[in-house]
Amino acid sequence: DSFKDCKSVVSSNKLLKHFTMKEIAGADQLRNVKPDVSTEKTVSNPLSRKISKILETRLENDKSAVEALKELSTFFPENTLRARRNLRGQIERRTVTINQEFVAALREVKEAVDNIYNDVKTINAQCAEMKVKLQVAKAETRHLTEQTARLHSQRSILEMQQEVAKAFTTAYLVSPEEVALLKSSSPSIGPAFFAALDKTQTVRNNTKHLLQTGHQKTALEVMSHSSEVREAGVTALYQWLLQAARHSDTVTHTVPAAMVYLEDRPQLFKLVVEEWVVVRRGALNRNFLHSLTHLSPTHSPIELGAHSPTRYVGDMLAWLHQALAGEREVMGALFGACKTIDLNSETSSSVASIAESVCRPLKTRIEQMIVSSEHSKTSVVATGIGGIKMDAAMQEQAAAANKKPVLLYKMSGLLQFYRNTIDQLTGTGVLVLTLEELQQLSHKMFLASLHTQVAVGCERLPTPPPSLSPAVGVTALLALLSDVITAATLLTHQQHDHADQVVDMVVTPLLAALGNSCDGVGRVEANVYLLNCYHQLYATVSLLHTANTDAKLQQIQESSNKALEELSEHQRTAVLARLGLLPMLPHIAAACGGAGAPATINMARIPECSPALVHSFLSKLDQFLSHPDSYLLSALRLMLSTSHRQHILRDTSTTLLQHYTALHSVLTAKPGAGYPPPDKLMLKTPDMIRSLMML
Incomplete structure (x- = not known):
């Protein structure tokens, strides 16, 4: 409030500075006077200038x-003459x-x-007294402080040494619990055991660095202890x-993990693998013999199919x-966790050893x-093929014997x-070599039996x-060849090469034997018989698609064409x-002049x-055109291949058309040579004959 009043005083003083009582009175008198322009121009005295200045003030x-007037308004409510006269005194009061x-x-x-000063003075006196007391106490406890600082420093050193010792123990020593676990007579093999073994290996690796720092004695002692513990584990x-x-x-999940720790011990690793191989070998042999004679949930005894x-x-x-x-x-599960061995090679060699049993x-x-297949075949082969009369039992036995080469080939x-596959x-193991030897034996006996x-x-x-x-x-023989070819279509590329050999062994002697078997038979009948045999032989060999098949088919086709051409000649003549x-025909040829001109x-x-x-x-020609099959030779009706008959008929029709065309040209060239007019005698032109023959 005092500061506020001071502000009011300052404002009042400012107001007094601008307005004096005299100026206010003069202004009051002049307020009712009308200014005269002419007089204003002539009058120039100090009072007039001052009044003008006051009136012109903004x-x-x-x-x-403005602030002074605002303050004045707080205690100057009315603008009266009395109030203006008392204003100065009022402001001063x-x-x-x-x-x-x-x-x-x-x-x-x-x-x-002053009170604060006294309090501060008292506090200062008390602080001085306390300072004196503190200096006395500090002097008395100086040796305790020094001893405490020294002990604190020693404690820090001991803690650091403890951490170093703990780190050294962790890095270079095996704990007593781990030593007891590894040296136990019946240890529990599991993650804890493997962790202890890993710890011994870690200690050995760390000891190598310790040797490089000059602590040979300590490093050798640590290495000796860790090696002893690891050897026991x-x-x-x-x-x-x-x-x-x-x-x-079965191989549990612990066994592969245990095999990893024997990788750096090749001898022990090999002994363990051999033990597993011996055990699995015996089990495989027992299971194989058991499956031959005993029923299992998945299959019947194998011996039942003997x-x-x-x-x-x-x-x-x-x-x-x-x-x-x-x-x-x-x-594979046994070696699954190993990292330093060739997994595929080690697994294959182990399985090969197991399979030897x-x-x-x-x-x-x-x-x-x-x-047994070979012996059963050779006992009846002579009676099964030679065409000798046999009873039903012998025929059945011969048919079974004829299939024995196929069985050998399939085996x-x-x-x-x-x-x-194995x-x-x-x-490449003993079992694979055994199967290869058996395969060669079977194929050799197959070729021998087939040749026989x-x-x-033949x-x-x-x-x-x-x-x-x-x-x-x-x-x-064709049935035998067909069975062999059918079996060959299911075999590998190497067996296809064997199939080519089989085809050559059957086809070549059979073609020669067929020609010799037709001695003493008419040429037409012999050629029809050969064509029937060639037809079936061609159909059988064409089932096999190999590199040598085309050559054999070409050979059979050439023999067929030769017989077919001879039959066509006989059919044309007939x-x-x-x-x-x-x-x-001789006279027609002579009439044509040998060059087609009459x-x-x-x-x-x-x-x-x-x-x-x-x-x-011409009458018989009409009959031929309506029923050409009736003019076939009787032997040709026994042909098995329809295409062969059609070929012979087409060849005969072509030859007949040529001769008819020559006769037609002779008769039309000389229409009055003793024959009826050509349009009445030969009603059909060569083109019409060709159309009727469908050439």
Whole structure:
């Protein structure tokens, strides 16, 4: 409030500075006077100038004046003469009052400041006293402070040494618990055991760095201790793996992890693998022998199919392939966690060693099937092909014997297929070599039996039967070849090469034997018989699509074309003779002059070319055009191939059309040579004949 009053005093003083009582009175008198322009121009005294200055003053532009007037309005309510006259005194009284209030307030402030000074002085005295006491206490406890600082420094050093010792122990020493676990007589193999072994290896690696720093004695002691502990752990792990191999049929997740720690011990690693191989080998042998004679949930005893060699051999090899695939999974799981070995090579060699256990029983049984098939074949081959009369039992036995080469060929293909398949599982092992040996034996005996059967069959081929269809011996050889080709279509590329060899062994001697078997038979019947045999032989060989097939088919086709051409010649001669055209041909050729131009010959006077004979020829020609098949030779009706008959008929029709065209040209060239007019005698032109013959 005092400061506010001071502000009012200042404003009042400003107001007094601008307005004096005299100026206000003069202004009041002049307010009622009207200014005269002429007088204003002439009067120029100081009072007039001052009044003019006051009147021209703009109070709204003077901030200090505006503030003074605002303050004046607080205690100058009315603008009267009396109030204006008392204004100065009122302002002075107000100023005095405000100054008195200010002095009173300032006195209170001074008293408060004096009190604060006294308080500060008292506090200063007390602080000085406390300072003296602190200096005395500091002097008395100086040795305790120094001792505390020294102990604190020693504590920091000891803590650092403790951390260093702890880090050294962790990096270079195996804990007592880990030592006890690794040296235990019956340790619990698991993550804790593997972690302890990893710790020993870590200590060994860290010790190598310790040797480089000059602490050889400490490093050697640490390395000796860690090596001793690790050796005990590896030995325990080795014994545990041997027990796991002997008493467990499956590979648990712990076994592959344990095998990793034996990788740096090749000898122990090899012994463990050999133990697993021995155990799995015995199990595979037992399971194989058991599957031969006992029923299982997945299949019946394999021995039940022994009556069918291919099924018996196929079942044994299929079971073995499935079993070896399972063994490969087991060994793959055993080596699954190892990192320094060739997983595929190690697994294949282990499976190959396991598979050796079944080589002897498998080889014995397959050899028995191969040999029994060969013996059963050779016992009846002579009676089965030679065409000798046999009873029903002998015929059935001969038919079965004729299929034995096919069985040998199928067994050879099976052995080759499973040899390649098992080779992918085991690599080149004893079992693969055994299968390869059996395959070669089977193929060798197949070729020998096939050669014998083909030789005997070709040697004893009978003469063509009345039906001119392939003889029984030829049919048997073709059936044998068909079965071999059918089996070859399911085999590998290498077996296809063998199939080419088989085709060559059958086709070449059979073609030669067919020609020799037709001695003493008419040429037409012989050629029809040969064409029927060639037709079936061509159809059989065409089933096999190999590099050598085209050459053999070409050879058969050439033989067929030769026989077909000879038959066409016989058929043409027979048809021309039956139509009565054969005697006319020399005269027609002479009339044509040999070059197609008619000569000056009167053919009507020639007995063989009389009008009656020409008319008879034309009548028979109409019959031929309506029923050409009725003019076929009787032997040609026995042809098995319709295309061959059609070829002969087409060739005959073409020849007949040529002769008819020549006769037509002769008769039309000399219409009055003793013949009726050509348009009445030969009603059909050569083009019409060609259309009727569908040439």
